Amino acid sequence: MPTTAPPKPLLARLNWYWIFQLAGWNGAALLSLASLSRAPLSAAIIGVSWCGAATGLLLSIAWRRLLRRRGWIAGRFAWQRIVPCLLLIALVQSLLVGASYALLQPFGPVTSWLWLPSAMVSWFGIFLLWTILYAMIIALRRASRLEAETLRLQVLAKDAELRALQAQVNPHFFFNSLNSVRALVFEDRQAAADTLDRLAALMRHALNAGRHDTVALADELGAVRAYLEIEAIRFEARLTVRFEIKSGLGATPIPPMALQTLVENAVRHGIEQQPEGGTIVLNAQRAADGVRITVANSGVLRTNSASTGLGLANARQRLQLALGPAASLSLAEHNGWVRAELFLPEPS
Incomplete structure (x- = not known):
């Protein structure tokens, strides 16, 4: 009409x-x-x-x-x-x-x-x-x-610029996922089919995300869960994940794939670098004038990683382009944990 x-x-x-x-x-x-x-x-x-x-x-x-x-x-x-x-x-x-x-x-x-x-x-x-x-x-x-x-x-x-940044998809994860599916085909066909379903859902989320400046936090968390479930096949017992999400935050707007980028960095530059593996904790709670989300992984901050810096720079840029200058992203190490913290301001 x-x-x-x-x-x-x-x-x-x-x-x-x-x-x-x-x-x-x-x-x-x-x-x-x-x-x-x-x-x-x-x-x-x-x-x-x-x-x-x-x-x-x-x-x-x-x-x-x-x-x-x-x-x-x-x-x-x-x-x-x-x-x-x-x-x-x-x-x-x-x-x-x-x-x-x-x-x-x-x-x-x-x-x-x-x-x-x-x-x-x-x-x-x-x-x-x-x-x-x-x-x-x-x-x-x-x-x-x-x-x-x-x-x-x-x-x-x-x-x-936002559309271009949203169109970025990490090829490493995609190829690792295909390798995991290939291994499962000979061991557990149902698990291989489930992994393909998760991979398809994640790729669908990434493609649809390019059409919007923001998505609901609940949708972004669904994509993150699918990603971590796929990675759990590769890491097995080396990867432990905890979600600490307060209720009532599902409708919070967040740039598409922003949280995914932080979780992916935690896996690639944290868990993957430790022979014994480690733990990833996702925490989301209400803060003054917005929502604060923390992605923490056990390990040390590797400042010499160019790819980590690029991914975080893109995530920070997406965040401020979509939500304004009040949005922020910080990365720090404390007591054996690396914490990436997102602040999503309330929509004006």
């Missing part, structure tokens, strides 16, 4: 150009009326005040079209072209206002042209101020659009 875009806010729907135009020129008419207050208020005085506002409005509309068509304020001000035009506009406006004085005669017949230079200076200043204000508004609007476009491009870039 097609959906309609939500309506824009009222302030965004208003035509601010015309609001400012009408308000500004009516304000100019009131100022003109106030400057003529030395004489008794009459229809002629009101007429010349609003005639000046009306002609000023029409000239400013034509001036705006010229500025936009010529691009004189698109970048740097083309003062060498703007100033002569403003002098011409000031002259035309002064003559039009003079014509209204001659027609309406608020102070009697116009018999002198001595008023023209001062009128031109006044109208030049008014139209110069109008031009500067209009250029400022255009610059602010352009900056706002540029910021919005930059933000849109950043979001698109982050989304593409």
Whole structure:
């Protein structure tokens, strides 16, 4: 079913150009009326005040079209072209206002042209101020659009980066799993079939995960359980796993395969490196403003492993791309345990 875009806010729907135009020129008419207050208020005085506002409005509309068509304020001000035009506009406006004085005669017949230079200076200043204000508004609007476009491009870039990171699948685990299945085929066909089912479910989760920024923690834990059950075939008694998951956390959003990456690192660079094997403990509990997940494995932190650093860097990047800068991932060793800790902030 097609959906309609939500309506824009009222302030965004208003035509601010015309609001400012009408308000500004009516304000100019009131100022003109106030400057003529030395004489008794009459229809002629009101007429010349609003005639000046009306002609000023029409000239400013034509001036705006010229500025936009010529691009004189698109970048740097083309003062060498703007100033002569403003002098011409000031002259035309002064003559039009003079014509209204001659027609309406608020102070009697116009018999002198001595008023023209001062009128031109006044109208030049008014139209110069109008031009500067209009250029400022255009610059602010352009900056706002540029910021919005930059933000849109950043979001698109982050989304593409997130999709690329989510598409990564560790080939070592896949080939090890196939080797485990091959060995089981000759020993226990049912166990081999069950392992293939788990592998298919895990691969399905990885492929589907690439379509979403986050998945539910319950789904991610299901994939992790399938992964550890497959690895348990290879390690047998050398691998012990404990899940300590508090209830009510299943709907918590988490980047796809993020927890899987941490568990895989614990197996490959912890359990696999110890002849006697070891233990992996997954703990998830509610924390202030979010959920804290810990993946701990017995052993030592191997800082010289480039692949571990890359996997953790990708996991940290996925985490912050999907959930924001408040999300975090840390790795530390303490008392014979290596702990990778995820903090998932509450959705805003």
